[in-house]
Amino acid sequence: MRSPADTRHILDTLEAQHPDADTELHYTNAFELLVATMLSAQSTDARVNLVTPAFFKRYPGAPALAKATPRALEPQIHSTGFFRAKSKALIGMAKALVERHEGEVPASMEALVELPGVGRKTANVVLGHALGVPGLPVDRHVLRVANRIGIASSDKPEVVEAQLGAALPKERWTQASDTLILHGRRICKPRPLCDRCAVQDECHFYQSGALSPERAPRKPRATRRIRAPRR
């Protein structure tokens, strides 16, 4: 695995390639981002952004959402997928905010992951973007990109979070995660566009030649031996 200094250098380069990296979910406060992030599971940010304006108008905070019924909520979030499970989680989350936190979103990982339907990734998104607390969300893009480059080495999100977190200062965590996510969406896709990648020279995956022949690094051609004609 790369050294912390290498990791910081690689993130410098990627951040220069993606200066606009940020969450693509639309929100104006921590409650809205928490709801949007929960809705984004198994969906896309663009799809979530289509349903949240009407949702936030109807449920502007935890007290209003805590009083909702699944029957009222499900049609509104239907298009984001898994609407029954998400309705249940959203109402449970809002009730817990009202009962335990006076309707406010707590600014700590320990309290956030105690809320129904909230895992470390969601908690890190909200902490880092809306609450000013360093958070390093690890989604499937971060997992793929970090492992390919060699700045992390695990298929477990919490391990990759710890590895990247140890190599980067806390104030860089959220931007680093946003950058790796965007790199994974735009360039280091499941079939990566290495020709457009700013860290090609430092990427373990690329340098290993594990890519398809046309995308793998060029190797020098072997010299062809020409046999002498038989006499």
Ligand code: SF4
């Ligand atoms: S060189 Fe290719 S595999 Fe490596 S990070 Fe860039 S796009 Fe991904």
